[in-house]
Structures are given as structure tokens and as C-alpha cells.
Amino acid sequence: MTCSVVEKFQRLTQHMDLEPDEEAPMPSPPRELGGWPIFHAAARGRRVPLLKVLQSSFCERDCLYCPFRAGRDFPRSAFRPQELAQAAHTLYRRRVVQGVFLSSGITGGSLATQDRLLATAHLLRREGFSGYLHLKLMPGADREQVAQAVALAHRVSVNLEAPGARWLSRLAPGKWYWRELFQTLQYAAQARRERLRQGLSVASITTQFVVGPAGETDRDLLRVTQELVWQMDVQRVYFSAFRPIPRTPLEDRPAESLQRVQRLYQAFFLVRDYGFRWDELLFDEKGFLPREADPKMVWAQRYLMHAPVEVNTADVARLMRVPGIGPRTARRIVAARRVRRLQDLRQLQALGVQVQRAAPFVLLDGRRPPFQPPLLPETF
Numbered sequence: 147m148t149c150s151v152v153e154k155f156q157r158l159t160q161h162m163d164l165e166p167d168e169e170a171p172m173p174s175p176p177r178e179l180g181g182w183p184i185f186h187a188a189a190r191g192r193r194v195p196l197l198k199v200l201q202s203s204f205c206e207r208d209c210l211y212c213p214f215r216a217g218r219d220f221p222r223s224a225f226r227p228q229e230l231a232q233a234a235h236t237l238y239r240r241r242v243v244q245g246v247f248l249s250s251g252i253t254g255g256s257l258a259t260q261d262r263l264l265a266t267a268h269l270l271r272r273e274g275f276s277g278y279l280h281l282k283l284m285p286g287a288d289r290e291q292v293a294q295a296v297a298l299a300h301r302v303s304v305n306l307e308a309p310g311a312r313w314l315s316r317l318a319p320g321k322w323y324w325r326e327l328f329q330t331l332q333y334a335a336q337a338r339r340e341r342l343r344q345g346l347s348v349a350s351i352t353t354q355f356v357v358g359p360a361g362e363t364d365r366d367l368l369r370v371t372q373e374l375v376w377q378m379d380v381q382r383v384y385f386s387a388f389r390p391i392p393r394t395p396l397e398d399r400p401a402e403s404l405q406r407v408q409r410l411y412q413a414f415f416l417v418r419d420y421g422f423r424w425d426e427l428l429f430d431e432k433g434f435l436p437r438e439a440d441p442k443m444v445w446a447q448r449y450l451m452h453a454p455v456e457v458n459t460a461d462v463a464r465l466m467r468v469p470g471i472g473p474r475t476a477r478r479i480v481a482a483r484r485v486r487r488l489q490d491l492r493q494l495q496a497l498g499v500q501v502q503r504a505a506p507f508v509l510l511d512g513r514r515p516p517f518q519p520p521l522l523p524e525t526f
């Protein structure tokens with residue numbers, strides 16, 4: 147690998163923590179491995195070391211929050227597809243990475259940029275790269291390009307950035323919410339369904355919101371999140387806490403609170419995995435989740451404290467409403483009670499229930515177990 151390629155990698159892997167791919171509740175920073183910033187993604191049920199790289203850090207767009215926006219002065223670079231595919235494949239052969247995340251700034255239009263990303267992905271696969279591949283879809287990519295990406299990759303993503311056009315105009319005035327972002331996501335969902343119908347492997351779909359500077363509420367974000375998950379086959383929504391980047395138009399805005407983002411992730415998992423609708427969650431009068439406690443605990447305090455769940459009879463969906471009980475533990479409870487009745491918190495604990503959280507909200511054979519009342523903000 148020539149020195150110039152290494153230099154390009156150093157330039158083109160900067161700021162890639164802004165593009166999450168991790169399965170952890172909160173994205174984690176990269177680790178240094180042999181001088182490379184290596185991230186981790188979940189692929190095929192395993193954590194894989196991941197190279198996140200831009201094909202180009204030149205960009206003709208000027209999204210207000212972005213370090214790569216047009217006109218911002220910093221050293222830029224770009225890879226040709228052949229060059230990037232070879233270099234990434236070398237890292238793969240040396241076992242430095244097992245996966246590649248490819249994104250790009252936009253030059254010569256979205257279609258030409260997407261073509262370059264696809265060319266790199268095709269070459270990588272042709273070189274024998276069979277590892278995890280995450281391909282970014284450019285705003286306004288066409289249907290055929292999206293179908294190719296869905297066929298080549300394990301994961302594709304389009305960043306919506308905001309929960310609607312009104313908010314997007316405050317972050318990225320040059321992007322079209324419906325025509326460029328939402329439609330591309332729709333193409334991905336359609337391509338995915340078509341491949342599923344044919345019994346072929348499919349890429350998962352993810353998206354990301356920039357949380358904070360557009361003034362959107364948690365309610366706005368979670369309403370759209372539910373639509374994405376329930377109707378658009380989006381498997382993962384990322385909430386990226388805004389961080390001001392020097393020499394961008396938003397450099398004076400405050401960074402968004404990580405606690406806000408943590409609550410949004412908790413709410414996302416409730417919508418995706420626990421059967422909650424966004425409008426069941428409790429928001430304050432301005433439309434924000436409480437920061438002091440997780441949204442499931444706040445919901446349970448309101449609705450289960452005086453109507454506890456009998457663990458010997460409740461179905462899986464009802465059990466999952468209890469804090470400290472997740473999908474797996476709910477199924478374990480149902481299996482265990484076929485053998486004998488559950489009468490003791492120790493039995494629940496042995497099944498994986500977090501009993502400190504669950505105790506105020508359950509009945510064990512008609513009796514409430516001893517518990518400490520949860521301390522929650524009074525407004526909820």
C-alpha cells in the first residue's frame with residue numbers, strides 16, 4: 147500500500163463516528179488498531195471490526211452541520227473505485243477488518259456519486275471480499291442503483307437527518323426531504339421486499355437523525371421513527387446528538403445532550419421490539435421524553451403501579467410492558483410457568499428478570515412482592 151493511499155485513508159476516515167453502524171444502544175467511539183480507526187458493527191450475530199471510509203470528502207452540497215460541506219477549508223481527498231476496493235480488500239485479507247462501511251461526499255451529482263460507490267462495492271466483491279458491507283445511499287439515488295446496493299450489501303442507509311421537510315430546511319437547505327431522502331428509503335424497502343419474495347438474501351435498512359439544532363421534539367422524532375420501522379422496513383434508527391463543528395454555520399449552537407439521545411434510543415427499542423406505539427409514551431407539555439427516568443419505567447409508573455401484571459397468566463406482550471422484562475425473559479416466564487406457578491421474586495430472577503425494576507409492577511400468584519417504590523419526576 148503506497149504512502150499516498152495511507153494518507154488518503156487517514157483523511158477519509160476522519161469524522162466517521164458521525165455515521166453510526168453499531169448495534170449497541172449508544173454508538174461507541176473507534177478503537178485504534180495498527181494505526182487504523184476501527185469501529186464495530188453487528189453482522190451475522192457477531193461483532194465485526196469495521197473500516198468506515200469515505201470514497202470522497204469533496205462535497206458540492208452545504209449541509210449546515212457537516213464537516214464536509216462545500217467551501218469549508220480542510221484537506222480533502224478522494225479515492226477512485228479501483229484504488230479504494232484494492233486498499234480495503236488488503237485490510238480485509240490482513241484481517242485488520244472484517245467489514246467495510248462506504249459513504250461519500252457528493253460530486254458531479256448524486257447519481258454519479260452513487261455509481262462510484264457501487265463500482266467500488268462491485269470491485270470489492272469481485273476481489274473476493276465476502277465480509278460485511280454497509281453502503282450509503284446518496285440522496286436522490288435512482289431505483290436501479292438502490293436495487294443494486296440492496297443486492298450487494300448487508301446494510302444500506304439513507305440519512306433522513308430530520309423528521310420532516312420543515313426541520314430539514316434548518317439543517318440542510320439544499321436537500322429535498324421527500325424527493326431525495328424519503329423516496330430513496332422507499333426504493334430500498336421495495337427492493338428489499340422484492341428480494342425477500344424471491345427468497346434472496348437482503349440488506350437491512352437504517353437511517354439517522356441529527357438531534358437538536360432543528361428544534362424538533364422527541365415526539366416528532368418518534369412519530370416518524372414508528373412509521374419507518376412499521377411501514378418502511380427500517381431496522382435501525384440512529385439518533386446522532388448534534389455536535390458543533392468549527393467553521394460551519396452551526397458552530398455556535400450548543401451540543402445536544404447525550405441523555406436526550408439515550409432516552410430516544412430507549413423509546414426506539416420500545417417501539418421496535420416491545421410493541422409500544424409512539425403515542426403511548428409519556429411526553430412533557432413541550433413534546434420531550436422525561437430525562438430523569440427511562441420511558442418504560444415512566445409508562446409503568448403511570449399505568450401499572452395500580453394495575454400490576456400477574457406473571458402467571460399475562461401473555462408475552464403484557465409481560466414485556468413490565469420494566470425489567472424483555473422479549474426473551476417474557477418468553478422464558480411463559481415456558482417456566484407451564485411447569486410450575488411463579489410465586490417468588492427469586493424464580494423471576496433465575497429467569498433473567500431485573501427484579502428491582504419489575505417488583506413494583508407484578509403480582510406473583512395474586513400477591514405483590516416487597517418492593518421499593520421507584521423515584522420518578524412528579525410531572526409524569
Ligand code: SF4
Nearest residue numbers: 205207209212215251
Ligand atoms: S451531502 Fe453529505 S457530505 Fe455533503 S454536506 Fe451534506 S451531509 Fe455533508
